[in-house]
Amino acid sequence: MPDQDEPDWVDTVVNGVRHEEVVDARTTLADFLRGRLRLTGTHVGCEHGVCGACTVIVDGAAVRSCLMLAVQADGAVVETVESLTDDSASGELTPLQDAFSRHHAVQCGFCTSGFMMSTTAALREGPVTDEAQAREVLSGNICRCTGYTGMVAALLEVGSDDQH
Amino acid sequence: MTSTETRPSTMIGRSVLRREDRRLLTGAATYLDDLELPGCYEAAFVRSPHAAARIVSIDTSAAAAMPGVIGVWTGADLPEIAKGIPPKVVHPQLRDVPRMPLPADFVKFVGEPVAVVVATSRYVAEDALDLVEVEYDVLPAVSSTGAALADGAPLIHEGADDNVAVHVVQTAGDPAAAMAAAPHRLRERFSVTRGGGHSMETRGVAARFDPTTEQLVVWDTTQSPHYVRNTLAHLYDMPEDGIRVVAPPDVGGGFGPKAQFYGEEAVIPWVARLLRNPVKWIEDRRENFVATMMERTQVHDVEIGFDDDGHILAIRNVFEHDQGAYCAGLQVPMITLSTLPGQYRIPNIHTELIACYTNMVPTSSVRGAGRPQAVVAMERMVDRAAEHLGMDPVEFRRRNLVQADEFPYRVGLTFRDGSPLTYDSGNFPLLMDETLAAFDYSGERERQTAARAEGRLVGIGVAAYVEGCGLGPYEGSRYRLLNDGTILVTLAAAPQGQGYETVYAQIAADALGMDMDLIRVTTGDTGRIPFGQGTFASRNTATAGPATLQAGDEMRGKILQVAEAMLKTSAASLEIHGDRVSVADDPSRSVTLREIAGAANVGKHGITLAPGILPGLETTVYFAPERAAYASGTHAVAVEIDPETGAIDVLRYVIGHDCGNVMNPMLVDGQVLGGFAHGIGNAMYEEPFYDETGQPQSTSYLDYSLPSSMEVPPVELVHIHTPSPLNPLGAKGAGEGGTIPVPAAIANAVEDALRPFGARITSLPITPPKIVDALSTDDLDGTGPWHG
Structure with missing residues (x-):
């Protein structure tokens, strides 16, 4: 039988922008950032939390976004690499x-x-x-x-x- | 006309910061999985869980019926592409076995793909994998060269008498007689285990078929787009112009495995064509561990003959090479064959390869490509010979080095391209001197003596190598003056972090006599340049570099010729400053590059070109080197061993490196330092275990240790520069030298540290348990203070 559960919502602020999205409960934060928000600066290297390529900052802490589900970011403030610099060509590097x-x-x-x-x-x-x-x-x-x-x-x- | 004036190098040789960095640092780069392909389906592969099995049946019906699944295909469903993938490098005696994109009958290694699922998302595709029912008849498997070559070994491939893929012997002089007559002979058996490339970005392929143009566009993380295009054209029986292969502007590391062709690369574009819809497959890391080619496993039986004065009289090396389940190419063991003599003058050489099939993922080049193993065999025996004579190992080396006045030096063997193995240039004694001066060799020996007196296990290791690089057959560079007055340089080769957009703009700037700002470099797209080979074998600076230099010179000549006609003057008196070509002694007479493009490229419909105006300013040069250019290097290291835990602490590490003339010193240092880190992994950490049934046992980074910043020690670099006479840049390769001698140098240092015990280290990587084991055997001949 199809799953009749309520859809899972994630309400999160990513790089200063609030997003309210319906997600599959099993969607990783990395896939949510990359696929849904198209913030492709976050990369997936090993999908088991060792290589660190997918590291983002969630509520101030560096986390592996491949090991965290998008729904766990509900209510959280997320920063990705795109937040470091304004993306115009003239934006200064940090x-x-x-x-x-x-x-x-x-x-x-x-x-x-x-x-x-x-x-x-x-x-x-x-x-x-x-x-x-x-x-x-x-x-x-x-x-x-x-x-x-x-x-x-x-x-x-x-x-x-x-x-x- | 071609300009003949000598222009000073203003950009070549400078540590120009990279143009690539900004997008990489800000998250704006475009890797394969970042491409915008609306509506793209995603694929996942069913892979064999067995190292050897017959496929009895595959039932895809449940998977195909799953919501979100677009289609499921087995090898039997795709007979059009059921062709063997040709090996990259062959040998007349190679017993080749077809490697199918999706085998329909047998699987030969764990991870071999047997079916593909295409679905609306990767999540759904992976769900469906579990519903594909494959019945296997499991067969005995072979997971080492020793098992493969044993009497009565199970046959990996039917229809053969044994598991040998190729058996090649090369000799120089009369090695048998020289060995028999040598006053001293020593033998040892060394084994080097597998190791992977482990690019941080895994493999990936995406494809889209346009039925209107009948163009198949394939995006591939490959190091060699033209090789992929040619292979696909062969497998699909399509004209090569119907297939455009693009390596995205950003590819996350290569290191060799991405220079090979895999079944997945044939399957994904084909199903995209069948479906008339984009399809992509991104390898996950678990797949990367089992299905991406590795390298390294070799077992060397080496014997060295030498005289009382420490002159090497003969070397004999017979080695087993693990080819894996299929031969993707013989480049690795063929390179090992010819790398053995290294920097030494050895009159009598016997080097013998026995490559065999095993039930493990096929092997191919990984950074170093067969050279680290040869250097282990040679440099370890040099240390043993010096020890036998009671001679300092550096002094032993100095007595045998090819001297600076002996180039071009003929080794007496045949290189993999069939030519006589010839070192074009180098200065091995100077390299040794400079390296050891930086290392403070005598001071380190004194510190070692003092440390031993305190009961500490300190050892010193030196290892030297040569690297045939800048290999052919050719590489190309195409220039075009764009209508906006800038220059576009197009390379066939695709980078994976080497900084081509920067370094080839430097070369082009000098060739054109123009500012780098007006030059843009693009790479890795078969639609933009028809021929190419790719990035491998530390070859591009010495092949694409000269092509870029020569094409730039031709392009400057064309620009000046058109300017000459437009300004009604002589090219000899013209100068290029910024975007303007002007008369040297009358700068008021000038024409811009945009105006030149307007006259020569844009023209006016139906109007005859003015006299002297060339139609269409572009030029393409393919540079074909006569043979390999030889880079060289010498590494020196001091280590300390903890006898309780077997831990190795690298106290000092100095790399001496000669890659000829350097285009961008910062980038060369980066190549050497990165290669060194890979070598540290091979020497001490990386070990993909397989059990006797061929099951990989270390398929995560928890079990397979890639060096982090804690494991890679600080290192000091020393450069000398002996230009190669084989290309006008005097360039050689820099991509692999940092890796090649590290296992040998570390092993020499560890054995030196353990010398008070007489403990022997013969297998790599050297891990703490191996050191503890070596110290625990009963037959140690040492009488050191800890012996007991």
């Missing part, structure tokens, strides 16, 4: 994005959104001032291209800045 570019911490870019969001969340908690700490912050995400050297340098440059 200091973190700019440092990633200057230190060549980006190659294929598939993991980059996840690193952006996990490091953004970490920097809100406090400065990153030494290499060991930088590597610890970065260790929740996997990059296959860069060997992390540029990321460590970029994070240290930005992370010790007083404004964070």
Whole structure:
């Protein structure tokens, strides 16, 4: 028999915009963001919570959007990589994005959104001032291209800045 | 006319920041799964759960009846594409077995696709997978080269006497006699296990058929769009111009596996054509673990003969190569064959390949492509020989290095393209010196001595390699002056993070004598340039690079010729500044690139071109290198072992690297550092286990460890630059060198650390349990303070 349950609603603020949507209960937050809202900057790399490519910030915490259901974001405030910069060509990169570019911490870019969001969340908690700490912050995400050297340098440059 | 003046390099050699970065950092990039394909169906594959089985029956009726399912097809349902996928690189003696897009009768490895479900969403398609009933008659499976080559082994493919795919011997000199006469001979058996590419973006294919134009457009995460187009044209029996293959502007890593062709790539466009509706398939990570090709498994039986002075007299290496269930190409073991001698002058060489089929996913190139294994065999034996003589291993190496004045150096073997294996250029002694100076080799030895006196297990490893790169047959670059006065450079090859849009604009800027701002680079679309090979084998800077240089030079000549006619002057006195071509000594006489395009490209309907105006300013150059250009490198590492846990701590790591002339140093460093991280994975972490029935046991990143920022140690880079004479840029390859010697260097260092015990390390990756095991055996000959 068809499922007669009430449809599942998710009412969430994503990048400052409120969305009220009907979703399948099993839809992951990553698929909701990508497929429904067409915020395709969030990438799905492993679908089991290890690689971190799908990291977004939910109510201030960096989470794996592949391991979270869209309905769990009901009432939550979600930030994705698209929120970091205004998307016009003239929109300035954030200091973190700019440092990633200057230190060549980006190659294929598939993991980059996840690193952006996990490091953004970490920097809100406090400065990153030494290499060991930088590597610890970065260790929740996997990059296959860069060997992390540029990321460590970029994070240290930005992370010790007083404004964070 | 072609300009003959020598223009200074102003952009080549500079660390220009990447044009790609902005979209990647802001989430605005377009990967395959980001393409806007309205109404697109999504596919999922039914895959074999058995490593060897006969397909008795497949019942798709329940799946097909499920709401939201558009269609289900098995191999038997698609006889039109039931053709073998040709191997990429073959050998006359290869016993090839057809690899079908969707096999109808037998499955040969876990993960082999047997049916495809197309549905309105991936969620629905995966639901329907569970309703496809496949009855299998399970057969005995083989999951190692040893099992495959054992007497009475189950046959992977019917109709053969054994599981050997190809057996190739290459020799130089008289290795048997030289080995027999050598004062010292040492033997060992080394094994290197499988490892994957593990691009962060998995594979994916999307396709749309336009019945009006009869064009099939295929978006593919491939490294080689033209190879995919040619293969599809063959399988579909379609003209190649009826198929346009596009690698999206952003592909999330390649590393080799995406340079191969897979059954899914044949099935998805075909069903899109049948359905007259877009269809896409995005591989999930679980599929990636079982169905995407891997590399690396080889077992080497190597013997080295040398004299009292440490001169290598002969090397003999017989190795088993795991080809997997089918031969997707012989490139990997053929490269291993010829990489063995490395940087050393060895008069007598025997290198022998026994490639065999197994019931595991087929193997193909993964970053390094057969070279890391050869370097393990060679460099590990060099260390053993030095130890045997009581000689410093660096001194032993120095006595055998090919010298700087010996290039071009003929090794005595045959390269995979059939030519005599010849190193075009290099300076191995300088590379060794510079690397070890940066490493402070003598200082590290002193620190090692002091550490040993304190009871610490510190070891030093060195490994050197050569890499034949910049392989043929050719690569192309097409220039067009657009009507807005900018230049479009089109490459056939598709990037996966290497920064082509930046580095080829640098090369084009110098070739044209123009600002980079006026140049845009586009890649990876068979509709834009008819011929191409792809991104693999560290080849593009040395193939597409010279093509871009030469085509740019031709294009400048054409632009100047048209400007000359428009300005009624001589090209020799013309200069290009910004978007304007002007007379050198009278800048008031000038014409813009837009005006040149208007005159030469747009024209006026029915009006004859003025004298000297060339019709249509475009040019395409295909550069075909004479043979491979040889990059080289030397790595030095110091490690410390925790004898209780077997953990390896990398104390220092220095990479010496020679990839000839460098286009963008920042990007080259990035390639080397990223390759190094991959090598660290191969050396210490990555191990895809299969049980004896061929079941993969490590199919998640919880079980298969990719190095994170905690595992990849800091590394120092040293560069020397010996330009290749084989191309006008003097370029070689940089994509794989960082990976190649890492397993050998780490293994040498670990065994050096364990030398007080005489413990031996012969299998890679080197994991803590292996070290603890090596320290726990009874036959250790050491008398170190911890022995007991």
